[in-house]
Amino acid sequence: MPTLAASQLLLVGESFPFQKLSHVSRTAWLHRSIRFLSKVERDHGPLTLTNLGFKSEFEATDKNNTQKPKQMSSPVEFPNRKRNAVGSKGIKAVGTKKLLGIESAPFSAKSFSELGLPPPLIERLATEGFAVPTDVQSTAIPTILKNHDVVIQSYTGSGKTLAYLVPILSEVGPLGKKPSDDSSKSVKKMEIEAVIVAPSRELGMQIVREFEKILGPINKKVVQQLVGGANRSRQEEALKKNKPAIIVGTPGRIAEISAAGKLHTHGCRFLVLDEVDELLSFNFREDMHRILEHVGRRSGADPHAPKSLLAQRAERQTIMVSATVPFSVIRAARSWGRDPFLVQAKKVIPLESVLPSGPVNLTEPTSSSSSNSNLQAQATVESLPPSLKHYYCVTKLQHKVDTLRRCVHALDAKSVIAFMNHTKQLKDAVFKLEARGMNAAELHGDLGKLGRSTILKKFKNGEVRVLVTNELSARGLDVAECDLVVNLDLPTDSIHYAHRAGRTGRLGRKGTVVTMCEEPEVFVVKKLQKQLGIPIPACEFKESQLVVTEESKNPVVR
Numbered sequence: 001m002p003t004l005a006a007s008q009l010l011l012v013g014e015s016f017p018f019q020k021l022s023h024v025s026r027t028a029w030l031h032r033s034i035r036f037l038s039k040v041e042r043d044h045g046p047l048t049l050t051n052l053g054f055k056s057e058f059e060a061t062d063k064n065n066t067q068k069p070k071q072m073s074s075p076v077e078f079p080n081r082k083r084n085a086v087g088s089k090g091i092k093a094v095g096t097k098k099l100l101g102i103e104s105a106p107f108s109a110k111s112f113s114e115l116g117l118p119p120p121l122i123e124r125l126a127t128e129g130f131a132v133p134t135d136v137q138s139t140a141i142p143t144i145l146k147n148h149d150v151v152i153q154s155y156t157g158s159g160k161t162l163a164y165l166v167p168i169l170s171e172v173g174p175l176g177k178k179p180s181d182d183s184s185k186s187v188k189k190m191e192i193e194a195v196i197v198a199p200s201r202e203l204g205m206q207i208v209r210e211f212e213k214i215l216g217p218i219n220k221k222v223v224q225q226l227v228g229g230a231n232r233s234r235q236e237e238a239l240k241k242n243k244p245a246i247i248v249g250t251p252g253r254i255a256e257i258s259a260a261g262k263l264h265t266h267g268c269r270f271l272v273l274d275e276v277d278e279l280l281s282f283n284f285r286e287d288m289h290r291i292l293e294h295v296g297r298r299s300g301a302d303p304h305a306p307k308s309l310l311a312q313r314a315e316r317q318t319i320m321v322s323a324t325v326p327f328s329v330i331r332a333a334r335s336w337g338r339d340p341f342l343v344q345a346k347k348v349i350p351l352e353s354v355l356p357s358g359p360v361n362l363t364e365p366t367s368s369s370s371s372n373s374n375l376q377a378q379a380t381v382e383s384l385p386p387s388l389k390h391y392y393c394v395t396k397l398q399h400k401v402d403t404l405r406r407c408v409h410a411l412d413a414k415s416v417i418a419f420m421n422h423t424k425q426l427k428d429a430v431f432k433l434e435a436r437g438m439n440a441a442e443l444h445g446d447l448g449k450l451g452r453s454t455i456l457k458k459f460k461n462g463e464v465r466v467l468v469t470n471e472l473s474a475r476g477l478d479v480a481e482c483d484l485v486v487n488l489d490l491p492t493d494s495i496h497y498a499h500r501a502g503r504t505g506r507l508g509r510k511g512t513v514v515t516m517c518e519e520p521e522v523f524v525v526k527k528l529q530k531q532l533g534i535p536i537p538a539c540e541f542k543e544s545q546l547v548v549t550e551e552s553k554n555p556v557v558r
């Protein structure tokens with residue numbers, strides 16, 4: 001990391017006489033700083049509290065003082081939200097690190113109890129084995145607790161689910177700060193207080209299980225799933241009977257039940273869009289439009305208000321989450337967010353200071369003639385767990401499944417996800433693997449809900465060694481044991497590569513990603529390597545060994 005000039009440090013350092021400036025000068029100073037910081041970030045890598053001369057307030061969060069922001073302290077405590085971006089103390093870990101460096105990362109809180117959470121919630125977290133928050137959790141939880149809208153971006157498997165689940169449970173339900181136990185509040189209980197939207201049933205069900213785990217067996221009914229493929233009238237009955245405070249579902253089913261007038265979300269306080277870049281894609285456009293218009297819009301709101309409700313500032317808190325955040329998401333979040341922040345593992349940045357070429361450098365013109373219309377969404381190294389190893393292997397189409405089998409043996413992989421692009425091919429691949437004595441199963445959207453969950457269960461408990469699947473399983477799926485991801489077909493772009501790859505190496509575990517391609521496709525791998533800023537060396541499988549045949553010439557960016 002290049003050192004900054006002393007004059008530059010003075011501009012952002014502790015000794016700058018910020019308090020003495022008039023409001024106008026402060027604003028001008030802040031705008032200059034934001035521009036300056038964005039440039040430094042671009043030119044010299046991520047900003048940290050150390051290189052800016054700040055000390056992190058997160059080191060010792062005062063539980064009783066969470067409402068009273070201190071001047072120039074933690075970036076999430078700014079009373080003037082136009083202040084500059086401030087990063088964390090400490091520089092991002094270089095190279096492979098076990099267990100995310102949870103214990104050694106100076107910005108991370110040492111325990112959930114440092115984050116101003118209610119004691120019953122901390123107890124439940126401890127009971128379920130969650131003692132130390134990950135980096136992104138220690139950054140996101142205090143930010144959300146301060147009522148900011150946020151976009152949470154952090155690599156796959158870094159714990160983004162708990163990063164929003166914990167602050168929600170801190171406010172909603174029996175573990176929260178204000179459990180609604182008296183009769184006047186029981187009327188309010190009719191209302192849904194948090195809506196979590198996920199793009200697939202599997203992910204929706206996984207999030208529900210995470211909520212149930214923390215809520216504990218006696219409070220399970222506080223959360224309800226509304227995913228497609230399940231019986232809708234049963235879901236509606238359960239809503240009526242259990243009056244859940246939190247619902248988790250897929251866009252189609254939530255929109256459907258909402259349109260039927262059976263879901264009361266106008267008073268909702270939290271709206272979470274998990275895998276937000278996928279949810280804002282064309283496929284979900286209509287359902288997401290309905291959700292964004294209805295959730296958290298109080299019925300008392302001005303009926304003559306603007307044509308586009310989306311343009312109106314919502315009363316709800318909107319939390320958007322993904323490992324890959326294209327600039328289109330930043331733009332959308334700005335338009336409907338309330339002073340939104342971008343939250344990364346060790347940084348909190350006002351969204352207004354994020355530029356297309358800024359910290360989430362995922363959209364770049366592909367040529368000098370590029371205009372806004374052909375900005376291309378890309379994933380960066382920040383989307384990928386640092387512990388992953390990436391390789392590619394050239395093989396003929398007809399030999400791919402056999403190469404997969406040799407790859408599994410060479411790496412002695414116990415739990416493998418193999419991605420293909422077309423549903424029709426999955427069955428054939430499974431047949432070939434099984435014929436060679438390897439337990440395999442296919443998972444795709446054409447299977448019923450029950451079939452899908454049975455196969456997933458078998459994969460998780462080790463009955464199935466190789467899960468052959470398509471894009472359905474690329475996002476969010478959390479199988480801790482998965483130690484190998486194989487791309488039998490090339491992913492369509494770096495975003496798809498990042499999400500597929502992220503099914504292994506969860507929470508600091510080791511993981512390997514092997515991409516198989518034919519000779520004429522090698523240039524695509526080279527392009528992915530460049531876009532992602534990771535080395536992807538060529539390999540072969542010889543005598544039950546993975547042999548690297550050509551080292552990657554690309555520098556490691558991390």
Ligand SMILES: Nc1ncnc2c1ncn2[C@@H]1O[C@H](COP(=O)(O)OP(=O)(O)OP(=O)(O)O)[C@@H](O)[C@H]1O
Pocket residue numbers: 129130131132133134137154155156157158159160161162322323475476477478480502506507
């Ligand atoms: N603080 C923690 N301590 C221990 N385990 C944790 C902690 N936070 C999360 N986990 C576990 O880490 C795993 C990965 O978390 P999660 O699925 O939320 O990752 P993610 O960042 O959302 O990944 P993706 O981008 O792929 O959706 C889960 O099994 C989760 O239970």
